[in-house]
Amino acid sequence: MILHGYFRSTASWRVRIALGLKGIAVEQRFHHLRKGDQRSPDYLAVNPQGLLPALVLDDGRVLTQSLAIIEYLDELVPSPALLPKEPVDRATVRGLAQIIACDVHPVQNLKILDRVRALGGADAAAQWARTTIVEGLDAFEAIIAKLPGPFCFGEQPSLADIALVPQLGNARRFGVDVQWQRIMEAEQSCLQIEAFRSAAPEQQPDSDI
Amino acid sequence: MILHGYFRSTASWRVRIALGLKGIAVEQRFHHLRKGDQRSPDYLAVNPQGLLPALVLDDGRVLTQSLAIIEYLDELVPSPALLPKEPVDRATVRGLAQIIACDVHPVQNLKILDRVRALGGADAAAQWARTTIVEGLDAFEAIIAKLPGPFCFGEQPSLADIALVPQLGNARRFGVDVQWQRIMEAEQSCLQIEAFRSAAPEQQPDSDI
Numbered sequence: 406m407i408l409h410g411y412f413r414s415t416a417s418w419r420v421r422i423a424l425g426l427k428g429i430a431v432e433q434r435f436h437h438l439r440k441g442d443q444r445s446p447d448y449l450a451v452n453p454q455g456l457l458p459a460l461v462l463d464d465g466r467v468l469t470q471s472l473a474i475i476e477y478l479d480e481l482v483p484s485p486a487l488l489p490k491e492p493v494d495r496a497t498v499r500g501l502a503q504i505i506a507c508d509v510h511p512v513q514n515l516k517i518l519d520r521v522r523a524l525g526g527a528d529a530a531a532q533w534a535r536t537t538i539v540e541g542l543d544a545f546e547a548i549i550a551k552l553p554g555p556f557c558f559g560e561q562p563s564l565a566d567i568a569l570v571p572q573l574g575n576a577r578r579f580g581v582d583v584q585w586q587r588i589m590e591a592e593q594s595c596l597q598i599e600a601f602r603s604a605a606p607e608q609q610p611d612s613d614i
Numbered sequence: 615m616i617l618h619g620y621f622r623s624t625a626s627w628r629v630r631i632a633l634g635l636k637g638i639a640v641e642q643r644f645h646h647l648r649k650g651d652q653r654s655p656d657y658l659a660v661n662p663q664g665l666l667p668a669l670v671l672d673d674g675r676v677l678t679q680s681l682a683i684i685e686y687l688d689e690l691v692p693s694p695a696l697l698p699k700e701p702v703d704r705a706t707v708r709g710l711a712q713i714i715a716c717d718v719h720p721v722q723n724l725k726i727l728d729r730v731r732a733l734g735g736a737d738a739a740a741q742w743a744r745t746t747i748v749e750g751l752d753a754f755e756a757i758i759a760k761l762p763g764p765f766c767f768g769e770q771p772s773l774a775d776i777a778l779v780p781q782l783g784n785a786r787r788f789g790v791d792v793q794w795q796r797i798m799e800a801e802q803s804c805l806q807i808e809a810f811r812s813a814a815p816e817q818q819p820d821s822d823i
Contacts, residue, residue: 453756454713454749468705469757470712477705496677496686503679504663507716517721520742524734533729540663547662548678 406431407461409451411438412609415510415571416471417458421609422567423475425600427482431460435611438515472499472506475564487564498558501545501565505572509541513575534579542576545569546585554587555594566595574606615640616670618660620647621818624719624780625680626667630818631776632684634809636691640669644820647724681708681715684773696773707767710754710774714781718750722784743788751785754778755794763796764803775804783815 410417436442452459479487513534522530557565595601607614619626645651661668669677688696722743731739766774804810816823
């Protein structure tokens, strides 16, 4: 399989964590978002959305959207499971992941912040990113505060942790003070695991950090 | 079960379609987004994110995020299935739904357009909405053009159609010319089905259309 990604793309980072947890090796291809590589005709032929990541299967079929890719990997290699067993618990974990993957990250990604900057300038864009991240993480914290720890949901990392950890990296880049108690507990638990550590941006071959 | 929603919220609309397809009856409670009902303390106690929809189960547990809720309903009542059987096909359908639920709708929902309006005025907000919708639907069309019809994926409606149809309603509200060929074919197929028709905003008790 070939993973098209970028070291700093939090959506690509999520997929790298899942691949690590599952022990699945892939070939990686890197596209520099800031230079616009993701809008090259070659890449648009892979993913018409021009976003990262995309996973190209051995038969040539292409999967896009990080949560869909991760659930595919979870169905392909069921252990360790990235979702709990009970439907209501699965929905809780998926809902947490979607708070970040729907309502936080796409609203403050590079493309959208470029548009905000064009309308209101650099300070407005930075404030936009922080507001979006803080609102999302406030809600995330309120929900996991009522769930068993130390991970977002119980004693194993799940799709919710996979979404959370890269978003925290992004939060810090934008100067957000990451002090939510249960979120910090979940992050610390994740960082005990090699798959989370080795997926970090600064560990990637295309990193310029 | 209690569904907290709003007639015009496309995320609530998705859940209404899924409930209809599954034949699940729920009590509905309505929150007027434009009046800010979703930010009342009572509702924030249900969903700390202050977004619609939320599904309150009979035991009091709360599910949020429309795609997570719909997959819960699909696991609870497996027929008719809202996802194909093969993992790669499931990922394709989930990816399509996420194009809309992650990269289109949250970027042009009421809250975000209010922020854009504050930065750049009403015309900028309307243009922002149209650009976001057209980019997403262009990619959606490019992907489903290669998939079997007449629905987004094959001969039965799936999670992808459930995400698509409300977004098309939104597209038309913003003056987008909806002319994508495969998308129109999928929408026409959906509108043959009562669950899609009865979930439309103008059919809801709280509608002022």
